[in-house]
Amino acid sequence: MHVAPARAVDIDPAAAARIRLTYWWRHGRLPDLADPTAFTELVQWRKLHDRDPRLPVMADKAAMKEIVGDRLGRDWVVPMLWSGTALPDRPVGRGPMVVKARHGCNQNAFVHDDAGWRRAGRRAVRWVGVPYGRWLDEWLYTLIPRGILIEPFIGVDGALPVDYKFYVFGGHVTHVQVHLDRGGRHRWTVHDRKWIPMVRDAPVVTRPTALDAMIAAAEEMGRGFDFVRVDFYQPAARPLFGEMCFYPGSGLDPFDPPWLDAEMGRLWMAAARRRAAGRDGARDRVAA
Secondary structure (H helix, E strand, O other): OOOOOOOEOOOOHHHHHHHHHHHHHHHOOOOOOOOOOOHHHHHHHHHHHEOOOHHHHHOOOOHHHHHHHHHOOHHHOOOOOEEEOOOOOOOOOOOOEEEEEOOOOOOEEEEOOHHHHHHHHHHHHHHHHOOOOOOOOOHHHHHOOOOEEEEEOOOEOOEOOOEEEEEEEOOEEEEEEEEEOOOOOOEEEEEEOOOOEOOOOOOOOOOOOOHHHHHHHHHHHHOOOOEEEEEEEOOOOOOEEEEEEOOHHHHOOOOOOOHHHHHHHHHHHHHHHHHHOOOOOOOOOOOO
């Protein structure tokens, strides 16, 4: 990498070998870990080298509720109904709810009845019992305390809310990845910050009414990082914070369109150079 991120560490040869193998398996080529330029390669570089102590805190789904409340306001936070390491025998509160792990990704269960609560309990035992982050060498997740939290279900009419994922480089949002129908025919597309689709035949997605507010919030939360993805929902009029992600797709998901991999890599490296030059201010802007 032309400009190394802050707090780099020496490489672990075994981890590097695993990362090369999994990257080749998903992308059909080996990553350049010595001088990465593509976004997916830079994610691998971060997994191997970057030990910024802020990362585990900012990816902790429980700890972030307080942080987001302080920085954005309490109305951005999905309430936490309960947290702990083992679910109670009976449901907490009434109505649909979401049970999720505080320390991992894609570990959630949607509860609508007693049977769903029992299924969530069995899954929660597995989530807490198995360390997360080791098999893909995602260092930051190994430092988040293992636990479970419960939130109210925020979808409308039983449908999961649209998931807006903001790519923030050097404190500046450049792209928005939109995930649709996550409970059914899951698909996603990418827009620029002006809501122009990056794919010609992409599904038509209505511009969210709170897009400008979400961009400003993502830039506030992403301030001080070369790159982070900040996720939001807008199930009603007001947007809600989702999570912050430092290893999107573990750098293993191909981009559509493919040229975005190189484009986002350029943006990441530009942000790193600005940070290294001491120009990583609250309002840094990276040319798109």
